[in-house]
Amino acid sequence: MLTKSDLTTKSKHCTMHRSTVTFGSIMQILITTQSTTPIFRQIVDQLRRQIASGQLAVGDALPSVRQLAKDLVINPNTVAKAYAELQRDGLIESRQGRGVFVAKRRVIFTKTERTRRLDDAIERFAAEALSLDFSNDEILERISSKLEQLTHEPG
Amino acid sequence: MNRDNVIQSDRLTRYFGKRVVVQDLNFSVPRGSIVGLLGLNGAGKSTAIRMMMGFLTPTRGRCEILGRNSQDLRPEDRVRIGYAVEGHFLYPWMKVQDCEAFGRDTFPRWSREQFYATIDRFGIAPSQKVNWLSRGQRAGVSLASTISSDPELLVLDDPALGLDPVSRRALNETLLDFNDSGARTVLISSHMLDDIERICDRIAIMVAGRILVDCKLDDFRSRIAAWSIESSSDPGTYGRIPGLIHSHRRSHSWVVTVANPNDATLSALEQLGAVSCEPVDITFEEAVIAYLARSRRSDTFLSGARAAS
Structure with missing residues (x-):
């Protein structure tokens, strides 16, 4: 696909192009x-978060x-790919002829897979939290109050 | 020829004098896709497109478009292809509505609704004089005229050049709407990498007359990786890093971009003996620029030397 070659330096700045859509x-x-x-x-992550928090x-x-x-002015295959992943993970389901819906929560992963995903999420979270210079206790306190809030007051 | 490809070239090559502008191009555009053709100015994109459209004779090799050799397209084949070039030529004395009437008299399967829906996206009124339109609006009228003839395939050579943000958005919307989840095909050359990232299924990157990348956009993203390497000298110049695309300096370290990284890449990186070597995430734009930046240097050195000799 490519050949080795010598190198040069070039940088380029471009404006960000964002779009938000509300349904x-x-x-x-x-x-x-x-x-x-x-x-x-980006679509998968945001929908996952909104489903987890009860917003959806x-x-x-x-x-x-x-x-x-x-609505987002993007290629439909990109959306299809995001929906396919969410569907595979059991978060959404498509009902014949009626559209796509947030699915009932069910366990579709093995314990090992769930643990792996949890560890992934913790890894990212912990790195970010520690870099903000909070103590372990402060981080734990805030995370437990967040969990409390998410599991007891959905929506 | 694969019937699922609307464009397929076979070792398509073109010289201008002694200078090779397009070299051994094996390129295909699958039916129903939106393909972005990327490359610096002078990489050969327009020359390649003109050969695919049958407007320029290849020095060697061949190309088929909608199943026919590009060199003997009949009028009934041309009508199935919408082609718009950079600059957007329009008759200056016409009003926008005259362009619509002109198209209606010219094309057998003209859609008036499509024309007015498209200019509406670009914020253009039918009674406006073509002469007084902004560049973005001219692009809108040109695009409306092209897609209202109901082609199966749209070939656009740098349509986004110099467009304002509103017109760029209108262009993206119009192309996605035309493609309509894979019913019709678009080949677009552009420098607007964020638009390409939004709307394309596939990309091809042309560097100095050759295609170096031709794959799905998502595959391209997942096959390119980068490392930030702390080192006093350019890690690209010593050692051999398999799949190296480009390395460039960023503050006190080097960012090394690699295609299809594997175990050999990792061990090559280790053997550099750098102070540190960390994987970094890169954007679509950075991955494309890695290819283009590399070519800029080989361009000036190789073709420059060749042209001088």
């Missing part, structure tokens, strides 16, 4: 190009692939 009053997605996160991953509840309808692509 009803519930689902909101912000796309940033020129991010280190691919667009389909079980049974809530999501826009169709075509509609979301149109």
Whole structure:
């Protein structure tokens, strides 16, 4: 695909290109190009977060692939790829002829896989939290109050 | 020819005098996709497109478009292809609505609704004089005229050049709407990498007359990786890093961009013996620029030397 070659230095600055779309009053997605996160991953991450926090509840309808692509002005295959991943992970389901909905929560991963994913998330969180110069206790306190809030007052 | 490809070239090559501008191009555009053709000015994009469209004879090699040799396209084949070039030529004395009437008289399958829906996206009124339109609006009228003829394939050579943000958005919306989840095909050359990242399924990167990358946009992203290496001298000049695309200086370290990294890459990086070597995330734009920045140097050195000799 490519050949080895000599090198040069070049840098370039470009303006960010963002777009936000709100559906009803519930689902909101912000796309940033020129991010280190691919667009389909941005959609997956944001929907995952909104479902986890209860902002999107079980049974809530999501826009169709075509509609979301149109609203965000992105390639429909990108949305389809994001939806496919969420569907594979059991977070959303498509009902024949009726559209895409937030699915009932069910365990579709093995314990090992869930632990691996939890460790991944903790890794990222812990690195960021420690870099902000908080003590372990302060971080633990805030995370438990956040968990409290998310599990007891959905929506 | 693969019937699923609307464009397929086979070792397409073009010389201008002694200078090779397009070299052994094996390139395909799958039906229903939006393909972005990227490259610096002078990389050969326009020359390649003109050969694909049958407006320029290849020195050797061949190209098929919609199943026919580009060199003997009939009018009934041309009608199935919408082609717009940079600059957006329009008759200056016409009003926008005259352009619509002109198109209606010219094309057998003209869609008036499509024309007015498109100019509306660009914020253009039918009664406006073409002569007084902004560059972005001229692009809008030109695009409306092209897609209202109901082509199967749209070939756009740098349509976003010099467009304002509103017109760029209108252009993106129009192309996605035209493609309509894979019903029709778009080939677009552009320097607007964030627009390309939004709307394209596939990208091809042309460097000094050759195609170095031709794959799905997501695959491109996942196959390029970068490391930040703390070292006093350029890690690209010593040692051999397999798949090295480019290395450039960023503050006190070097960012090394690599395609298809594997175990050999990792051990090569280790053997550099640098103070530190950390993987870094890069954007789509940075990955593309790694290819283009490398070419700028080889461009000036190689073609310059060749042209002088």
